[in-house]
Amino acid sequence: MITFLLRRAFYLILTLFAVSIGIFAMSEIAPGNIAINSLGNTITPAQEASFNAQNGLDQPAVTRYIRWMIGSDWRAAGLIGYPVRQIYEADLNRWSWWGALPDGTLFQNYTDDGENMIRVERLADGSTRDVPLGPEVWKTDAEGFPVFWGVDREGRAAMWVRGDDNEAWTLGKSTWRSSKGAPRAYIPLQKGLLRGDPGVSFFTRRPVAETLVPRLMNTLLLAGIAFVVVMPLALALGMLAGLNEGRFLDRLLSISSLVATATPEFASGVFLILIFSTWLKWLPGAVVVTSDTAIFERPQMLVLPIITLTLIELGYVLRITRASMVEVMRTNYIRTATLKGLPQWRIVTKHALRNALMAPITVIILHVNWLIGGIVVVETLFGFPGLGRYVMEAALFKDVFAIEAATMVLVVIAVGTQLVADLIYTYINPRIRYT
């Protein structure tokens, strides 16, 4: 049993590793230019090169993968000679990276002429003061150039070369700004996905995690309610159909569940909106969230999204339950029970139920993959601010770090539930062999 679990967990990690490489390869290495996607197709080659350097996109794929997974701050700290730290600046409402001197003072660096490095020290009240550094800070690197590693004013680890007039392009509010004396090389600072920091969105320029976490909570709420509605309903109806095999009730339930499941979510959602919102005017046809608690203040907003999700999931589970019930009712021990003269309800509840539920319970959990697809569509259709819509919009705007992070979270959920399904299955079916 223990070896079985360990083996499963090992494969889980292996799969996630392969998946993460796949996601990374498809979204970052694949054709399609992140600079042009983020900045528009009017940028000059110099601006593109500068953007790529500042965001570490010119580095080899392996370096970028490691930065995405376990971060780059430790590597930067080694080069700078001081640890780097991420702090939240409340007055500017943003996260930023600073180097930390041994006495705890936070600093960033800049230079105007490529000769005199300036250290900007952050004081306790949030103001800064400039401290000029002497020429001794320039260190000779492996290739013989005098270089200085520090944290630049944008919060990236950066390498300046002495006497360099390198030009950097940054996109300000609306115009491009060119600055002389810019660093030669950058390491964008990031803690890495495994440490809870999947990077900064190219689109919103905010940390991805900041948006992703509340969105995930909203989605879990929606999916959780849908799950709680679907499960008992589908199991009960499936059993009803299975017990009445071949009769009218069975035909009706089977056909209508097939229709419900085959209809794409956006189509059934449109039908529901037209019926309940436009025609009957009972329920709102969109989810409008104005505050964090709006969902709880107007729960009727959630009714149509949940019904849509229910429809698509219901049919599948119902059909599995029905098939499983039909199979169990044909077994010898059920026939024996019938011949003993036990009442029908007793046979069903005492003998058939447990065995008939085995398959559907596993299937329901394995069905999370499908539920995620439904959630993306339903959230888009109803404007629900969840993870599904987030990943969809990230894909539309090619917001690479957001796609990567949201996809990884969803895959972890999908793969994790598969493990849970395995565990539940081995628990309710002791006959399974641990291979």
Place this chain on the structure above:
Amino acid sequence: MAVIEQPATLTAPARPSVWGRIAAVLALLGRSRVAIAGLILVGFWVVLAIFADDCIIRPACWVGGGSDGTVVSTPWLARYSPFEQFRGRNLEGPSADHWLGTDRNGRDLWARIVQGSRIILVLAPISVLIALAIGGTLGLIAGYFGGQIDELLMRVLDALMAFPQILLYLIIIAALGPSAVNVVLAITIAGAPGIARLVRSLTLDIKTRDYVAAAQTRGESPWYIMFVEILPNARGPIIIDAMLRVGYAVFAIGTLGFLGLGLPPPSPDWGSIVNTGRKFIQAGHPWDALWASLSIASLVVGLNLLADGLSEELGRYR
């Protein structure tokens, strides 16, 4: 003394002709009311797609001229071109002129829906066929050779299957951009692992049969055995699976279109008609969203009913 009667000539059992087999399948379908309902729904859209305009007798528009307006086809069942804009007739309800109404650009909705059926009925089978070719080959290789190759292939395919399909679509389309080719590519990549699994398990079973051993003894190459001995004998479940997959593919193409990741406008893709049309529902013009939703729902339901009825009838005689 018993005399063993020798038959005069040894005749192989007559192999039914192609038409005979099609007739047998139709007869099988005819027994299931579910399958007939499916056949009617699917047949309705297939007829509309084929006879939407005169493209069937004008090969010039087969090679991609029909959609960008360089080759102007004469509409038949579609009645109008899906791109023609009628001045001053935006967002109208159904009328005698425009059976299903017009969209916000004054284009005839019936024409767009009918032409949309052609797009979806071409792309869905193509993507399933490509997925069958790739997934089938991988499954045959994994099942037939076994060992390390099998282990490696199955690990990679497991990782692909761990992806919720929608994410696969999103990542691929986000990286490559929305176009018909990329939609087919995305659906192929998402579908191939499932097919490979099925074919692998069938191969593992068929590999142990005597006729495979005979072929091996004859010294046939592994590829010959895989594609000539094993594959034809595994066709039954593969065909049923492929029929279901056409339904999924239609579903997926519609979903991608709805998410704005399908065919770029102005192509009359059902999903994108719903996507643009839903913004006018509150304004009292539900027709775009309604008709396109009904169309895709009826087509997918039809395909599912067909596959369901067929597999049920086949199962009954097995």
